[in-house]
Amino acid sequence: xxxxxxxxxxxxxxxxxxxxxxxxxxxxxxxxxxxxxxxxxxxxxxxxxxxxxxxxxxxxxxxxxxxxxxxxxxxxxxxxxxxxxxxxxxxxxxxxxxxxxxxxxxxxxxxxxxxxxxxxxxxxxxxxxxxxxxxxxxxxxxxxxxxxxxxxxxxxxxxxxxxxxxxxxxxxxxxxxxxxxxxxxxxxxxxxxxxxxxxxxxxxxxxxxxxxxxxxxxxxxxxxxxxxxxxxxxxxxxxxxxxxxxxxxxxxxxxxxxxxxxxxxxxxxxxxxxxxxxxxxxxxxxxxxxxxxxxxxxxxxxxxxxxxxxxxxxxxxxxxxxxxxxxxxxxxxxxxxxxxxxxxxxxxxxxxxxxxxxxxxxxxxxxxxxxxxxxxxxxxxxxxxxxxxxxxxxxxxxxxxxxxxxxxxxxxxxxxxxxxxxxxxxxxx
Numbered sequence: 118x119x120x121x122x123x124x125x126x127x128x129x130x131x132x133x134x135x136x137x138x139x140x141x142x143x144x145x146x147x148x149x150x151x152x153x154x155x156x157x158x159x160x161x162x163x164x165x166x167x168x169x170x171x172x173x174x175x176x177x178x179x180x181x182x183x184x185x186x187x188x189x190x191x192x193x194x195x196x197x198x199x200x201x202x203x204x205x206x207x208x209x210x211x212x213x214x215x216x217x218x219x220x221x222x223x224x225x226x227x228x229x230x231x232x233x234x235x236x237x238x239x240x241x242x243x244x245x246x247x248x249x250x251x252x253x254x255x256x257x258x259x260x261x262x263x264x265x266x267x268x269x270x271x272x273x274x275x276x277x278x279x280x281x282x283x284x285x286x287x288x289x290x291x292x293x294x295x296x297x298x299x300x301x302x303x304x305x306x307x308x309x310x311x312x313x314x315x316x317x318x319x320x321x322x323x324x325x326x327x328x329x330x331x332x333x334x335x336x337x338x339x340x341x342x343x344x345x346x347x348x349x350x351x352x353x354x355x356x357x358x359x360x361x362x363x364x365x366x367x368x369x370x371x372x373x374x375x376x377x378x379x380x381x382x383x384x385x386x387x388x389x390x391x392x393x394x395x396x397x398x399x400x401x402x403x404x405x406x407x408x409x410x411x412x413x414x415x416x417x418x419x420x421x422x423x424x425x426x427x428x429x430x431x432x433x434x435x436x437x438x439x440x441x442x443x444x445x446x447x448x449x450x451x452x453x454x455x456x457x458x459x460x461x462x463x464x465x466x467x468x469x470x471x472x473x474x475x476x477x478x479x480x481x482x483x484x485x486x487x488x489x490x491x492x493x494x495x496x497x498x499x500x501x502x503x504x505x506x507x508x509x510x511x512x513x514x515x516x517x518x519x520x521x522x523x524x525x526x527x528x529x530x531x532x533x534x535x536x537x538x539x540x541x542x543x544x545x546x
Contacts, residue, residue, distance in 0.1 A: 123492035124430035131429035135190030137165035137198035138436035143269040155343040168200035180211040187218035191448035216249035224271035228282035235288030252289040259300035291318040296360040298353035320528035323362040336402035392460040413507040416517035417500040426532040445510040463508040
């Protein structure tokens with residue numbers, strides 16, 4: 118049985134902030150867009166967390182207990198928010214040992230702004246209990262002639278100057294690089310550029326967000342980009358197998374090990390919307406077929422709760438001021454009607470909880486939000502295998518036996534490497 122409770126506010130030691138839902142880029146696979154990048158998601162609310170909001174919502178005492186605060190989000194880029202620098206300075210003021218992290222495309226603000234950010238996000242915090250580092254993750258998928266093919270509307274000259282300004286001023290940086298066919302030949306050049314600028318880590322990411330797979334030729338993923346002006350072009354999965362995700366291999370290894378049962382409880386007997394996604398499918402390039410299972414037959418190892426692979430209890434705060442456990446659930450309310458999972462069961466859980474106002478920091482306090490049924494009953498119970506109200510996002514992103522993120526979507530992070538070592542150890546035995 119699951120523990121039917123969630124950590125309360127005094128037990129939260131990490132925050133993921135979506136400081137804004139605005140972004141200067143136009144990445145076609147991002148949920149900001151519909152119709153393969155042609156138009157902005159009509160459901161998206163443009164908003165941001167102001168410095169005044171932040172001070173009102175999070176007390177100095179709450180900030181002092183934080184071990185990690187990072188800004189990324191689902192729909193926006195942190196550097197597009199007006200008060201990002203002021204908010205991070207404020208966190209540092211009240212939590213000198215907290216690890217601060219920003220994920221960004223790097224193609225906004227001027228060099229002065231980046232040099233000032235480097236005085237705040239500048240490395241290791243020397244506390245024996247809270248080991249970790251500050252850093253900025255620059256999500257840059259290519260160089261001058263290729264980055265803009267996925268990171269539309271960005272300028273590599275600007276990005277390069279900003280990266281140099283940040284690292285030259287003492288800022289600690291990492292580079293996330295999604296590999297496609299059009300940029301796989303530049304991986305080593307980009308890695309050398311990162312090393313020359315003093316970057317600490319170069320992370321290769323392998324996206325799973327393909328529109329489909331070309332089963333008549335090489336089984337590689339493809340995605341048709343549609344620009345607002347009517348011009349189209351294809352993104353293709355890398356040719357080199359080391360830059361391709363391993364979803365089918367991992368899925369086939371694990372799927373036969375998953376027990377299937379349903380326990381009796383009033384919540385588990387509730388059936389979600391008929392349009393909610395209830396199966397998980399992975400393309401198998403060997404058979405050229407989709408392998409499918411009921412997603413709620415997977416166990417859940419939540420990335421937002423203290424556990425085997427997670428060192429903190431975490432919350433996610435959207436750019437509209439709503440509190441969720443994580444960004445995977447926090448992005449669901451604004452999915453476009455045409456989205457593959459627009460009726461996710463997490464939306465029904467929020468409605469059972471009292472609606473969006475029940476998790477809004479504009480309407481309630483963090484203390485009260487963390488004590489609502491959503492956190493203390495619905496979500497923990499949904500983690501049990503067989504629960505009808507399990508969110509597809511929980512299975513897809515935090516499945517224990519299998520999930521889409523640990524096979525390349527997030528790159529070589531600590532969790533994915535640990536799980537890979539466990540698999541190899543199990544196979545050797």
